[in-house]
Amino acid sequence: MLKINKSSFNDFLSDVMRYNELVAPVKSDESRFETVRDISKIQLDLHTYFPAKKFFFKKDQTLYTYEKGKFKVPELQPEKKQRVMVGLKRCDLNSIKRQDMMFLQEIPDPYYKEERDRTILVGYHCTGPVDEFCFCSSMDLGDFYDLMLYDKDDAYLVEIGSERGRAFVDRYRKYFWDTDLFLRPEDRRIDTDLKLEPRDILPYYERVEWKKDVDRCFSCAACVTLCPSCFCFDMEDEVDAKLCKSDKKRNWASCQLTCFTKVAGGHVFRESRENRFKHRIYHQLQYFRETHGMNLCSGCGRCIRGCPTRINFVQTLNDMHGQDR
Ligand code: SF4
Numbered sequence: 001m002l003k004i005n006k007s008s009f010n011d012f013l014s015d016v017m018r019y020n021e022l023v024a025p026v027k028s029d030e031s032r033f034e035t036v037r038d039i040s041k042i043q044l045d046l047h048t049y050f051p052a053k054k055f056f057f058k059k060d061q062t063l064y065t066y067e068k069g070k071f072k073v074p075e076l077q078p079e080k081k082q083r084v085m086v087g088l089k090r091c092d093l094n095s096i097k098r099q100d101m102m103f104l105q106e107i108p109d110p111y112y113k114e115e116r117d118r119t120i121l122v123g124y125h126c127t128g129p130v131d132e133f134c135f136c137s138s139m140d141l142g143d144f145y146d147l148m149l150y151d152k153d154d155a156y157l158v159e160i161g162s163e164r165g166r167a168f169v170d171r172y173r174k175y176f177w178d179t180d181l182f183l184r185p186e187d188r189r190i191d192t193d194l195k196l197e198p199r200d201i202l203p204y205y206e207r208v209e210w211k212k213d214v215d216r217c218f219s220c221a222a223c224v225t226l227c228p229s230c231f232c233f234d235m236e237d238e239v240d241a242k243l244c245k246s247d248k249k250r251n252w253a254s255c256q257l258t259c260f261t262k263v264a265g266g267h268v269f270r271e272s273r274e275n276r277f278k279h280r281i282y283h284q285l286q287y288f289r290e291t292h293g294m295n296l297c298s299g300c301g302r303c304i305r306g307c308p309t310r311i312n313f314v315q316t317l318n319d320m321h322g323q324d325r
């Protein structure tokens with residue numbers, strides 16, 4: 001097993017920052033992953049309000065530009081610095097895995113791939129749930145990281161999860177020490193109070209209990225925006241005022257908005273708020289699993305934490321499940 005002493009961790013990060021883009025959890029107005037300029041601002045154990053997905057799946061990606069009769073595709077930039085992202089939690093990492101499944105399998109998306117290829121994922125294993133909204137312990141999350149750090153007294157124990165992680169450790173070997181310390185099963189566990197109890201949520205789709213949540217939903221889409229796993233996007237043309245140039249953009253989209261399922265002729269597939277509300281939850285916990293063998297949701301709790309009316313769909317599902325037992 002390897003360890004890195006906390007006393008030398010900032011030196012290590014400074015060294016990393018010299019040649020790489022360093023991204024870490026930072027608390028400013030809100031907590032988010034940011035490119036670090038000042039190491040003292042990093043809070044490794046912070047479970048960020050905003051997810052890290054914008055670094056790979058950009059909010060706004062130009063796919064091509066049309067100008068003066070010619071199409072131009074933005075060039076990839078292979079010379080970009082390597083990026084080291086530290087402080088990703090188990091839920092964040094599992095969500096990146098799910099986004100990889102969407103953007104790298106079958107036909108890989110070149111823009112997403114470029115950002116993933118240049119990024120080393122360094123996790124920080126939570127020592128406990130950050131609040132009452134985390135429910136990752138019930139989501140069957142897997143190991144997905146290049147390196148994982150475990151907080152152990154005056155050091156971080158380091159687990160290597162990939163060849164890329166091993167090469168990274170070799171590059172900064174002077175900071176890593178062999179140790180007799182080892183990880184106990186409980187070091188790898190995160191015991192959340194909230195747990196999703198039903199394994200199969202299909203029987204609950206038509207239940208009236210959803211109504212109390214649906215009635216409090218504004219269709220504001222905060223839940224989708226904050227979700228590290230949600231990957232839906234929309235495409236639109238941005239035309240300049242002189243009508244000479246047009247950018248085809250890919251932007252984040254949300255199944256909570258009526259425009260998401262509006263098609264030619266003006267028909268909206270999920271016109272009712274109830275249908276939109278339930279679609280998000282069933283996509284996260286049912287439809288994705290039917291196709292990909294795992295839940296899309298990683299149990300990070302961001303959609304509950306960030307909901308203006310604190311709608312807790314996990315509790316609603318648990319209540320229905322409890323009544324049926
Ligand atoms: S954040 Fe809450 S109120 Fe807004 S769309 Fe999602 S569930 Fe509805």
Ligand code: SF4
Binds near residue numbers: 227
């Ligand atoms: S659905 Fe909610 S709890 Fe699940 S990954 Fe998305 S934000 Fe996190």
